[in-house]
Amino acid sequence: MQPSDEFTLDPDDWQGARALAHRAVDEAIDHLAGVRERPVWREPPAALHGFFDAPLPQQGAALEQVYREFSDKVRPYPMGNVHPRFWAWFMGAGSFTGALADFLAAVDGSNLGGGHTAPALVDRQVVRWLREMVGLPDSASGTLTNGGSAANLVALTVARNAKAAEAGVDLRAAGVAALPRPLRFYASDQAHSCHQKALEVLGLGHAALQLVPCDGAQRMALDALQAAVARDRAAGAQPAAVIASAGTVNTGAVDDLQAVGALCRREGLWFHVDGCIGALLRIAPAHRHLVAGIEAADSVALDPHKWLHAPFDVGCALVRDAQAHHASFALHPAYLEQHARGVAGAAYLSDYGIELSRSFRALKVWMTLKEHGVEAFGRLIDQNIAQARHLAARIEAEPALELMAPVATNIVCFRHRVAGGDEVAHRAFNTEILLRVQESGLAVPSDTTLAGRHALRVAIANHRTRRADLDLLVDAVLRIGRELG
Numbered sequence: 001m002q003p004s005d006e007f008t009l010d011p012d013d014w015q016g017a018r019a020l021a022h023r024a025v026d027e028a029i030d031h032l033a034g035v036r037e038r039p040v041w042r043e044p045p046a047a048l049h050g051f052f053d054a055p056l057p058q059q060g061a062a063l064e065q066v067y068r069e070f071s072d073k074v075r076p077y078p079m080g081n082v083h084p085r086f087w088a089w090f091m092g093a094g095s096f097t098g099a100l101a102d103f104l105a106a107v108d109g110s111n112l113g114g115g116h117t118a119p120a121l122v123d124r125q126v127v128r129w130l131r132e133m134v135g136l137p138d139s140a141s142g143t144l145t146n147g148g149s150a151a152n153l154v155a156l157t158v159a160r161n162a163k164a165a166e167a168g169v170d171l172r173a174a175g176v177a178a179l180p181r182p183l184r185f186y187a188s189d190q191a192h193s194c195h196q197k198a199l200e201v202l203g204l205g206h207a208a209l210q211l212v213p214c215d216g217a218q219r220m221a222l223d224a225l226q227a228a229v230a231r232d233r234a235a236g237a238q239p240a241a242v243i244a245s246a247g248t249v250n251t252g253a254v255d256d257l258q259a260v261g262a263l264c265r266r267e268g269l270w271f272h273v274d275g276c277i278g279a280l281l282r283i284a285p286a287h288r289h290l291v292a293g294i295e296a297a298d299s300v301a302l303d304p305h306k307w308l309h310a311p312f313d314v315g316c317a318l319v320r321d322a323q324a325h326h327a328s329f330a331l332h333p334a335y336l337e338q339h340a341r342g343v344a345g346a347a348y349l350s351d352y353g354i355e356l357s358r359s360f361r362a363l364k365v366w367m368t369l370k371e372h373g374v375e376a377f378g379r380l381i382d383q384n385i386a387q388a389r390h391l392a393a394r395i396e397a398e399p400a401l402e403l404m405a406p407v408a409t410n411i412v413c414f415r416h417r418v419a420g421g422d423e424v425a426h427r428a429f430n431t432e433i434l435l436r437v438q439e440s441g442l443a444v445p446s447d448t449t450l451a452g453r454h455a456l457r458v459a460i461a462n463h464r465t466r467r468a469d470l471d472l473l474v475d476a477v478l479r480i481g482r483e484l485g
Contacts, residue, residue, distance in 0.1 A: 011063070020064055031075065032082070032096055035464065039441025041080040048073060080444055084464035085473065088438075088446035090249065090277050090411070092309040093462040097371050098364040099311055105360035112144075112358035114336070114348035123349060123362040129369060130302065130316050133283050134275065135295030141322035143352035144361055147315040148276030148303045149194035154317035154353050155299035156185070156198045156241070158328045159270040162321070163240040172328070176203040184232045186210045187243035188220035190250050192274060195243055217406055218253035218450075220244065222263065229267055241270035246291050246300075247278025250448050250457070252388075252411035254278055257293030264298075271296065276303040276315070278409060283374055284381035290409065304365045306461055307381050314361040317353070326351055384410040384460045391458060391470045398474065400481055404455035413448065413455040416481040427454035433480045443473045 011017035051073055081091040110119040127142040145151045160183060164171040169178045183204055187195055189211040196206045210232065212225045229239045242264050244255040257273060264271035273279065273294050279302040281291045294300060300318045304310045319325035330351040332338065339345050350356045369377075388410045395401045395414045404413040415430045431447065434456055438444050448457045458473070 017063070020067060024067060027071065028099070029096070035083050038083070039080075040083040040085050040444045041438055042077055042441060043439065044077045048077065081462075082464075083444075084462055084466065085443035085469045086462065087458040087460055087465075087473075088444045090247075090306060090459045090461050091312075092303075092306045093464055094305075094311040095309050095368055095463075097368050098309065101364035101367040102311055105363040108360055108363075110360050112360055112362070113350040113356040114338075114346070115343050116346035117343070119360045119363070120346060120349060122366050123360075126362040126365045126369075127316065127318075129365075129374075130304070131318050133374065134279050134297075134300050134302065134318065135282060136297070136300065136318050136320055139322060140318055140320045141325045141352060142316055142318040143325075143349065144358070145315040145317060145353060145355075146313045146361075147305065148192070148274070148301055149197065149315075150353075151276070151301035151303070151315035151317040152192075152194050152243075152272075152274055153198040153201060154329075155272050155301055155319060156195070156243075157202060158299060158319050158321070158325050159185075159241040159272055160202055160204065161328045162324045163238065163270060167238065179238075181236060181238040183208055183240040184210055184229075184237045185241045185243060186212055186225055186228055186239070186269075187274075188212050188214050188218075188245055188248070188255060190214055190218055190220075190248040190253065191243055191245050192249050192276070195274070214253075217408065218248060218251045220255045220260065222256065222259050225260070226263060229263075229269070239267060239269055241272055241298075243272050243274055244297075245277075246273050246275035246281065246294060247409060249277065250411070250450060251405045251407075251413055252277060252409035252459070253406075254281070254290045254408060257291060257297075259293075261293050261296045271298045273297040273300045275300050276306065280307045280377070281381060281409065283378040284385075285378055286382045287385055287409070307384075308365060308368065308377055309380075309463055310361075310364045310368060314365060329353055380463050381410075384462070384465070387460050387465060387467055387470060388412050388458075390467050391460070391474070394471065394474045398478065400478060401474070404450055404453060410460045412458045412460070413450060414458075415453075415455050416477060423453060429481075429484060430454055430456055432484060433477055436480050437473070437476055440476070442476055443469070445473065 080086045082093050110117055112119060112123050123144060131140055131142055161171050163183055164179060167180055185208055196209055199208045200206055210228050212220050212228055215221045232239050242260055244257055244260045246254050261271050278291060279300055282288045282294060298320050302316050304314045305312050388407050391412045392403060392407045395403055400417055401414055402417055404415055415426060416433055418425045418429045434447050445456050445458045448455055
């Protein structure tokens, strides 16, 4: 008999909880099934902001009331990336199976920091599958993360430590102040901003990141890269790693991975590939050639929550040298001893990253890959690229519109022309078009700046998108342009 002052967070009425859970699942399926009937995005009204200014709840409320508040106040105002006409940033659209897996993972409740458990085996299997997709050898290691920024941070930590070790410095013991020469990392001027953040977090400062100019196809210029490496060596710095982009965030351009890899081998540099946008091109039958050479990388970062459409969040860092990877993160205080038997009778997954508390995020990748097979995801990638080319063709056929960059993969940058207008006029005109399209709820593109010129940006990474959706966008841009003109 429990003392009267002991309690639990479990429901008092399991049947009532079951009924509410069934209702929630039914309404979630309705939400996904009817996604096309809703606006892509709606601005949360001022009154909603007031609702979320409420103070910390001291006493609880019935679960049904809490669920009703979610249904009324939260669900109608999402980011919108599950919608077929969300193209603002490179995000996957999720899937029902992935959402179901997240629920099952939460009910399971396992912490994937370590342990001899089936969830840990799922985690290891998913990492092996991702490693196979990009072509790294069986001896390579990897870890799941909460996204691409963390995956790149993990990989660049290993690169930093490995290059410091070549200079005779144990960075985990001595810190970056012990480096005899400053380390230098190289990436194109189109690389993702997470690399600057990573090098700042790693104590190297963003001065350690040398941004290399791109060629006309928005790919890192190899002659400029070679010159930057030589210049830093002559100045007394230690060139350490090249960060090649398998898909840039602005235009989807893919650096020449074979050439970059060859340069890294000649110069003794770590070859890292940021593949959070395009590493999985390697599973796309019609476009795998675009990432030829990725299999030779020392490390790769990728995002299953993009083109594998796992719900947010899940990223992955893969490292060719498993020993260097383990040496960069392994730590076993007295309370984390490993045993030959029992719940601690397996290798700790936390030895390959910064997280000791790790969610069972592998399950959503595992379930969706087992349900659909990797070939289906490869076809979807090819489909998105074909849709981007359809959009580009529509733009080129319209005198009022212009492409702003070559369409390398699935990202299209364009703008509405302004007769006689300078860059300031073009930026103002197209920004207004962008905001009106978003506020209408019809579609959500984004914008960017390419070589000083403003552009609308459409990143197609959605399994629900159809060519007719892209036609609607073009029609809306033309209509709003006429209205503004």
